[in-house]
Structures are given as structure tokens and as C-alpha cells.
Amino acid sequence: MEASSSSAMFHGVFFEKFISITYYQTLIGLAAILVSFFILKWLQDRKTSFSIRMLVALIIGAALGLGIQAVAGFPVKATGWMNEISIWYGLPGRAFVAFIRMLVIPLIFVSIVKVVLDFSGQENLPKIATRGIFWLLFTTGIACVIGIVLANAFGLGLETAVVTSSEQGKAYTNLVETILRLIPSNIISAMSGENIVGLVIFSALIGAGANRMEKKNPEVIAVFKSLIGALYKIVMSVAMTIIKYMPYAVVALLARTIVLNGIPAIIEVSSFVVAIYVATILMLLVHVVIVAMHGVSPVMFVRKALSTWLMAFTSRSSVGTLPVTISTLTGRMGVNDGTANLVGSLGSTMGMNGCAGFFPAMVAIMVAHMVGIEVNLQFYIMLVIVVVIGSIGIAGIPGTATVAATIVLSGMGMGEHFPLIGMVLAIDPIIDMARTLANVSGTMVAAVATEREMGSMDMAVFNDADAIAEHAEATL
Template sequence: MLESNFFTKFLQLSDIRTVGFILLLVALFKVINVLQKKKVSFSTRMITGTLIGLVLGVIVQGVAKFPENPGDIAWINELSGWYSFVGGGFIDLLKMLVVPLIFLSIIRVIMNMQGDNLGKLTTRTIGTLIGLTSVAALIGIALGVLFNLGQGFDVINNTAEIRESVSLAETIRGLLPSNIVSAMAEGNIVGVVIFSAFVGTSIRRLSKKYAETIEPFVKWVEASYKIIISVTMTIIKLMPYAVIALLANTIISNGIGVLASVGKFIVCLYLAVLIMLVVHMTIAMINGISPVAYIKNASEPLILAFTSRSSLGTLPVTIETLQNKFNVNEGVASFVASLGSNMGMNGCAGIYPALTTIMLAQITNTPIDISFCMMLLVIIAISSFGIAGLPGTATIAISVVISGMGMESYFPLLGAVIAVDPIIDMGRTMLNVSGTITSAISVDRGLKRDEAKENKSVKKAV
């Protein structure tokens, strides 16, 4: 009876182990709920949820006897589907907020902005994001060479396919919102930012002559922003529950044995992530935030990014953290975080393309000299524009970089690395979000220092 389509296809409950681990997940949710009722801090609940998810995933793998291909086991596929419903559903709720949150916050900050800060904000944001990505790429290149990535690498049965790459001009033009409704539906956040910037700028321009006419729209923006922030906070409270299912599902779906074939690459990537996190903490320290305070305050978006593998899905949490934990100006937080989820991503567009390209070069005995490294660095910096912050788009980033280096024919050799992409993507995405947080802090503090200098100059002049 349990083998009928009703149980196997519709309910996905054809095995007692599936039911058992679903009930266990519900029981673990009760643990988080008890901690919440006891007023345990949100950060502690997040860390607890992460550890529980890790242990749960390993237990499921143990019951399945650590299969080499978890996807071949029916009850694991069923369990993964249910866990994905919980974790993926939470990410969907966060993504639901992204477009209205960015649309309203960008309009709001521009219409309330004074002086020429908008130009400074845009220039510094892009410069900081691309600069940090270049540093990440340098670290990736150095570690790739140091670890001799690619030497002795098994390239048998790799069937990866290269993604189509486009020119820089086409990439930038693709970000322009020819249809704002389509841009919103497709999650083109840069396009939404551009449209919102035009709306906000127009409000500022019209505010003197047509203040009474546009006042209803201004009030609507302010009211809508308050409402969307309230909705955001309601959904964020569910995050400790979601990370259990997200992390457990990642381990369940990919298994532990699959890590062995590309263990060297994974170790190298996570080492690069750690080094880059030190760079981020150093920049934060220069701006008056200690490393301990940085990790403590940034823990919530970093944990969510690690478990969800979505920079864009983490965006509402990132903005909330920047404003409430790092005292970043509301407008700066929204603007930098929005652009940071689509360009200049340290992990997906910096470290990862650098490591994979160096690995391909060593697999194919391509000389790695100064000119090769410089060309790679330039291509990575340019191609880091417009990489959407969603799971899987790092593959597009390496496609663009490899094509730019004239190595597109070697892309199938990366099959083993792409096979464990979810494991790699966890660290990459966490670094993306950390880079965005660091960029926002740096830009915010820089603008505040400039404002203080201007005020000081005005006082002297008076």
C-alpha cells in the first residue's frame, strides 16, 4: 500500500524512516521554540539551530549507511523534499520581500538625501565592492598556486557544460530595466535600484515646486516602508527553525563521501574564505569595530547565508543587521546591500573563479606567469558586475572568466567540482554577505567622516 503513487509521489511518505525524521525535525523545532520562550538571544538560537542541523544531517546519513549517491535512495529523496519544503519555503518568503523592500527603501533614502551624497554613495559603493572582490581574487590565485590545485586531479566522467557567456557591454545593458515589471519578476535587483533611483530623484526635484501634489505618494512610500519592515521582522523570527532544515538537507542531499574526490579544492576554498574574513574584520576594525564585535553582530546574516546559499535571500536580514547592529545609515545599508547582492561578490565572483581557473591551468599544463595572473585578475574584476545573488550563479561567473581567459574548451574538466557545488557554495555565499556588510560599514563611515569635515569647515568659515 505504501508503494502506491499516492504515498511515493504525492505524500512522499512511503518509508517509516521518512516519517520518523520528519517527526524528529518537528521535535527539534520544539527545542528552538522553548529557547525562544525562555528569551534566549536570537544569535544563540541561530547557532543552536545550525549545530542541530549539522548533527541531524549526519544522523540521517548514518542511518542510510553513508551512501555514495544519496539521490539513488528513495526515502532520502522523500525526506529531502520535506526538509526542502521547510528551509526552501523560508527562503522563498525572504525573497518575496526583496523587491518591495529595495524599491521602497531606495526611493525613501534618495528623496530624503541632502546635498551631493548620492554621487559619493554610488561611486564609493561600486569602488569598494569591486576592490574587495579583486583582493579576494588575489587570495584565490595565490592559494591555487600554493596548493598546486589540479595536479593529479581525476578528470574521468566529468560532464559539466559551460554556461553561455556574454560581453561586458551586453552584461551591463542587461541590467538596465527595459521593463520594470519584468525586472521585478526576474529579481533584477540592479534594475530595480536604477528605477527606484530615478523615482527618488524625481521626487527630490519636484518637492519644491509641487510639494502638495506629490505629498500623497511620499506618505505612501513612508507608510509602505514601515509595513514592509514589520513584515520582514515577522519572517526573520522564523530563521532559527529554517536553518535546521536548510543545513540538514544540504548534507542529506549531497552526502559526505562525495567530499573526498575534491577535498583539496574544498579545503583550499574554505581557507581562502577564512583569510578573506580576516581582511573584512581588519577593515571593520579600521572603522572602529573590533573583530569580536564584527563576528557577533554579523552572525545572523552570515549563518543564514551559509545555510541558505542565497545572498539575495539573505538581503532583508543583511539590511536589518547593518542598521540595528552596526549603526549604518538606513539609506546606505539599503543601497550598498542591494548592489552587493548582485555585483562584487567576494566568494562567487572573486575566490571561486580564481581557484577554478588556476586549477584548470594546472590540469592542462597552461603556464601560470605574471601576465596570466594579471589578466585573470582584470577579467574577474570586470566580470563581477551583475552576478545575481542566487544559488548556482557562481557557475555563470566561472564560465565568463574561463571564456575570457580562452579556456572555455576545458570547462568539462570542472565536473567533479560542480558536483559538490552546494557544499562549496555555503562558504562562498557567506563570504559574499560578509563582503557586502564590510563594504556598507566602510562606505557609511567614510561618508560620515566627510560630513564631519564639511561641518567643521563650515564652522571655521563662520
Template sequence: MENIAFFTNFLKISQGITLVSIFVLLGSLYFLKVLQKKKVSFSTRMLIALVLGLVLGLGIDLFGSTQGVHYTQFAQKEITVWFSLLGSGVLKLIQLLAVPIVFLSIVDIVTQVKGENIKSLSIKAFTMLLGTTAISALVAVGVVELLQLSASGFAGELTKSTADRMQTIASQSFPQFFLDLIPNNIFSVMTTNSQIVSVVIVGTLVAGAIRFLNQKNPEVIQPAVSVLMALKEIVNSMLKTVLKWMPYGIVALVSSTIIRNGVSVISSTFSFIVGLYIAVFIMLGIYAIILAVNGLNPITFYKKAFSTMVFAFSSRSSVGTLPYTLNTLEEQMGVSKQNARFIATLGTTIGMNGCAGVFPAMLGVLLAKATGQTLDVSFIVTLILVVTIGSVGIAGVPGTATVAATVTLNGLGLGSYMNQIGAVFGIDPIVDMGRTMLNVTGALLSSVIVDKWENKIDLETYHK
């Protein structure tokens, strides 16, 4: 059937392994449905879905690799397309809600909170988000040195799309990079998840106008406020419906990520993957210390954060995970709605410890070593500063780390050596899962800690 366009181009089922894989996926979904009917907890089903996705992806790719060109030229792409129908479909529904949730949350927060409280809250939020990013960069330096990683094994040409994107970013000055975050079209801002910083800016301007008009002419502005608050309730209701599909989407998302990249490609950059995940788990340990120092039980935090972390890992989108992040903070961790929505929203664009912290810092150290630079205190301090400042305004969507890496490497004067680590970008989805999980966990941590500093967290709910 591989010679018939109907099967290869339209139906995307020209190989027996494609059909078998689809049936195996359906079987996995049925198993999860049975668990749901048996009242198995949501977090447990999320973990089972993650394991099923890993097993399914590895099993199909390992078996498919024995089928030669029938798999690599046809079945691999076909399976990825069919699995993405479910996985990416669920993720798109989550992302559909991200922009309205960010906008309505910012409007709600700024209109309700007193001006002096916003200033204090912003300082504390930036301290946590950027402070943990600086720590993550330092951890990345330590991991590269500990494992003695070098760029020699990761050389390779960048794909044209990646190279073009990096070239566009590299051509911008640092001030121009931030200037481009300021929106000039309110409609385009509301139609793309990659402009979350712009959404925050628009939301803040709208909320500021509402605050001003509430003092001057409250009768006129109140109907508009009521409409916005009603929209927020509608979006929250939609969110609860979509979240029920998450375990099913995770199976397809994780397995398709592995199948799309292939086990052989993953093995060629295994040392870098291991290094990055070691850095991720070290940061998770540091989060636990921060929680303990602030009088909060880290075990309780991770138990309640677990299902959110699993979804972030599978979806590879901090923005896509935002609705679930907010739900976890408010419903399970006892964080006040005001602080949860303000800090977690900022966390999708500022101080992402994985994509804008660990990853670009590791690449910076690798290229510095490859070009003969000395990793002295001066270089490390410069690296941490560049990574931390560059993490401001990086949107939390798949591909974000490419932007963060480009900004960091150009800031260090190493942008022209990108091809020496080109192979790393070839396995980006694999490392992106860990990076995104760290991004979201860092946002959860910052929200909890700042709420604790503000004495607003419901400790009874947190420890329940």
C-alpha cells in the first residue's frame, strides 16, 4: 500500500505496524478509561499514562527499527501523525484557554489589589523567579564540569527552520528584543500563545484603566467589569472539562515524542540528555530545601504538584500547563487566587528555570570549553547574569529554549559556534520535557513561597 497515494498521503496508514500501533494506543486509552470508572485518583492515572506513553513509544520504535525503510520512511511518520491527533489535540484545547486565562487573571488581580501591594508582590515574585533561574544556571555549570561533558560529541548542522529562527533572533540587539515584546496590535496579541508577555501588558493596561474609571465613574464601568468576571467563570468551567482528558492526551504525547525522534537519535546525545536531567533533579532538590527553610513540607508540595509536573513533562508547554498550574495552586496548595494567578502567569514568561536557565547555561559552558575559554569566576558570573536577564520575556511554548539559547550564546559572544552543538537541537523534544517540567515546578514553588511571605497561604489546605 505504500505505493498508493491514498494510503501514504491521505489516510496515513500504509504499513501494518501503523495499524497495530493505533490499536495498541486505543487499548491503552481503554485501560485508562477503566481506571477512571474504578475511581483511581487523577494523579495516579497521570503517572500510569506517563509510563504507558514511555513504554508504548520505546516499544514501537525499537520494533519498528527492525522493519528497515518500511518504518523509517513511512510508518514512523504515519504513527506520529495519528498519535498527534489525540495528543496535540488535547494540548491545543489547553492552549486555547491560556491567553484568556492570563488576560482575565491579570485584569482581576490588578483591579482588586491595592497599588502598594502590587509593588511589593512584584518585587517578591521577581526575586523568586529570577533568583531560582540564577541558581539553575550555576547548577548547569556544575553538572557540565562534574560529568566532563564536551561539545565534541554533539556537532551537527542545524535544521533550516532552527537556523533561520536563530539568525532572526541573533540579528536583534538586546534592547530591540525587549522592544518587540511591546504589542502594537491588540488583536494579534490575543490570537497567539507566543505573545504571553504582550498579553500581560495589555491586561495590565486594561486593569489600570478600570481602576481609574472605578474612581471617576463607577456606574459606567461596572457592566464591563461584570462581563469580564463572567467570562472568567466561563473559561474556568471550560478548563475543568478539558482537564479530564489530560491522561489520555499524555499517553499519545509522550509516545509520539519518542517515536518522532527515534531511539537511535536519542542514544547519540545520551550524555547531554543525562546531564540535563541530572541538573533538573538537582534543582528539584534545591526547591525542597527552599520549601523546608520556609517552614513548608516539601513532600506535601511534590505530592500535590506531581500531576501538574507530569502534564508539563508530557505537553512541553508552560503556557499550555498554566490552567492546570493555577488549579493546583488554588485548589490543592491553598495559595491565594491573587498571588497564584499573578506569579504563575509571570512564571510562563520570566525565570523559566529549565528552558531559560539550565539549558542555555549548559550550552554556554560547552561552547566556552570548545573555544578554549577559561571557566573562571568572571566567566561564570557573566554567564549567570546573561542567563538571568535573558530569561525575562521568553514565552513558555515549545521551542522557547531555542530563543533562550540564542540570546545567551550571543550575549557570551558564542553565537557563531552554534553548529558545534547542532545535534543537541535535534533531540530538543526529549530534553524539552524535563526543561518544561522544571519551568512549571519553579513557578509553583515561587507562587507558594511568595504567598507564604505575604502570610496569605491557607496552611490547612496546603498540609491537608
């Protein structure tokens, strides 16, 4: 049955434009997703683990999307009732993303300020921050190299060349300008413009300023610390409440993606999808090697990180996964609260191995191939530098990889060719799952490596197979 073959049951502006329900198939589609939500609610009431619920949601979302495509006859383009279903499926999915985006600014602000305040009087804060940032950016550099190698190995963009010219674009952003843009001249504008690295700088300065004034004004600063501590608990509570409903959003987001784009769009960019997942697997191997180099059992690390990886994979949000990441680091891996909060917060705003590492590298190579730009050693070196710098201050929320790709393409002088990656953006949720997994894994490895180098990791907790991430499990 073709999507456009059915006649509309309802007519008029109210049905067609306002509530977007004119076909009986739309009502059936709505009933189907409500049944899916009922199943998830039943599992939640039975205290089924959050990871299992997320996996079930992923399966249901894929089945629902493919089922609708099958009923419609797998059309090349969604029309009629399929568009109406996608609009309604966008309600829970897009609402969830909006809630996550709403929390980015307060979550990063209170996390960074609290971390700086918690390290008041401690001399090792700069060391922890320096080591954490090093490992985040170092692994992102490795991710970029992996992306370059795989993009060439898979020949991304070679079969869809649109320009046969070796002349590069003129819209370069030099290194000095790139760095200066990270420093906010107006913190309100930085917040509204989601200049996350600017927010991190401002938050760190606020915390440092409070620490310096503590001896002169102990009573006032004590109130400020209590306020920040209360805000942190409140924001984390709100975040965990929203995350609790993430399985419902996963069903809607995945089903909507398949309904809108269908199988042809996925097949068209299958090479890119495969390259992304291969890059993710290779990065996980790199992470395991780094952990092993620091005297930590890679098997135990993978075992304890698995549920957090799964949540990152299905949620597509490094920031959304942050509370669980921190809880896993502290409750299951023996990383102290300060290091977990600092490196965890930094890892959700910089050095994301997937979204800001191998993905923009692959996009840059693909576009270069498509427009006929020569890729040589100088191009690769410049690409690694641009990717690593561009990875600073990218908020870890769904869709952030698009921002990272824009930054890298502009930095490489190919900003005008951004529309060429439209076919990749069409199946972004599918590849975003793998990218986010790599992001969160990189953050956890950076925290563990930092803690081991500082010599303060509680190995008794790490080696305890039954250790529980209390806050995350209790809330979810």
C-alpha cells in the first residue's frame, strides 16, 4: 500500500494544519506508539533495569519504523499519512531533546563551579584538570587519525564527486582567531549562543574567585557554597528525572527517523555508517589499551562501563548520560567525586572522541573527495589540529556533531560545501548512537587514567564486581 494511495478521512484547516490528523493510518500509528509506551511503562513498573528498557526501546523503535515503511510499500519519500505520523512521533522525541538542551547551561555551570569549590585549598586541582584535558584531547586526536584512515579506506565521497577542481576554498579560520573565539566577551551571549567552553572558563573563574575570598569573607562564601551545592543536587535530580523517560523518546526518535528516511537513505550512505561503527570499535580498543597501560584490568573496566555505554548508545547524549557516567566512575570504579565531576563535566564539553573526533574528520575527507580538493600530508596535519581545537566546547547533546562538522569544515576552508553532507545528516541518529558511545567511553577512560596518575583511585571498589553506582540506579 502506497503512503499516498489512501484518501483523507478528515478535511479542513483544523485537521490538516493544526492537529495533523487526516488519515486513519495516522490514528493507527499513534495507537501503535501508545502501545509501545505501555510496554515500557509495564517494564518500568516491574523494576526492569534501565539498560534493558533502553535496549527494548531500541528494538521497538526499529520495528515500529520498519513496520510503517512496510505498510507504505517502502516509498522513496515519505508522504501523506507518513508525514503526519512523523510529526506526532516528533512530540516525545523532540521534547526530550529540548529538555536535555534546557539543562546544558545550568548543568555545566553548577558542575564546574562545584568542582572548583570542592577542591578549595587543594593543590592537585590544576594537575587533575591538566591531566584530564590532556587525555580527552589526546584520545580525540587519535580518533581523528582513525577517522582519516577509515575515510580513505572506505573511499568516502569518491563515488559522488560533484566538482573536479583542486583549488581549495578561501574561508580559512586561522589558529589565533579559533582560540580567541573560545573566550567569551559577554557571558550572557555565550550562554544563549551555547559557547560551552566560554561557560566553562567563566564557571571556573567564579569558583576560583570564591575560593580566594573564603578567608576574608568566610560566612558569605559558606552561603555561596551551600547554594551551589543545593543547585547541583537539584539540577542532577531534574536531569535524572528526565533521563528516566528516555526509553520513550528512543522509540519515537528511531521510529520517526526510519519513517521519514526509509531504507534507501540508509543504503545510500551505508559505507559511512559502517565506517563510523568501525571507528567506534577501534576507539574502544584504544581506550582499553590506555586503561591497561595504567594498571587497570580492561576486562573489569569494560564490565563496569557496559551499562553506561549502552545508555550513551541509545540516548545519543553525552550530557544526558553525565549523571550516570559520574555515578559509575565513583560508585563502581573507585574514582573520587572531585575527579569524576571535573573530568566528567569536561568530557561532555570537550574532546568528544566520536562527535568531535572521527566524525568531523570523516566528513572533511568525504567533502574534500567530493569537491576535488587534494588531500595530502599537510591537509591531514591541519585537519588533526582543527579537529582537536574544534572539539573544545562542543556541548554533548544530540545533534552536536553537526556543529563540530561545521567548525571543522570552516576551519579547513570548506564551509561553503556544508550542504553536501545532507545525506549523512538524514541518518544522523543512527550514526550518532555510535559516536556518543565513543564520547562517553573516552571521558571514562580520561577520568580513570587521571585518577591512576594521581594515585588516588580506590582499587578495592574497582575490583569489587558487585559495587553499585548508587545514585544512578536508585533514580532510574
